[in-house]
Amino acid sequence: MLRTGRKDKESEIAVKREDAIYDRSEAFIAMTTWQKRDWQQFYELARRPWRRHRPPRPVYPSGLNRVAPAQGYSLSELDDAGVDLDLAERLGLPVDAGRIGVYGPNVTVLREFVRSSRHPL
Helix, strand or coil, X not given: CCCCCCCCHHHHHHHHHHHHHHXXXXXXXXXXXXXXXXXXXXXXXXXXXXXXXXXXXXXXXXXXXXXXXXXXXXXXXXXXXXXCHHHHHHHCCCECCCCCCCCHHHHHHHHHHHHHHCCCC
């Protein structure tokens, strides 16, 4: 209100906007409150081991006692681990067709990952 006792048009518009924002946010307040079951599901998901669900990352030796991340597994590493290209694609394994050579730890990790990703029938 102005000093004269008359209402200011701008203040009325601002009050209407605040009411509109408040009305929209009421639905969000009701949805953001988690019940006990929601928290239980959240912590159950958080406790699950996630390493075995993600494909392992390939590395290559770079100097003495050093390894560096590689773009993908070489075709020979996939072959030694018993993984063909279709299976590698289904499992989400990165493949670098230009890389030559076999790094033993990569083959071991691949075999272990393929073994753990099999689902018993």
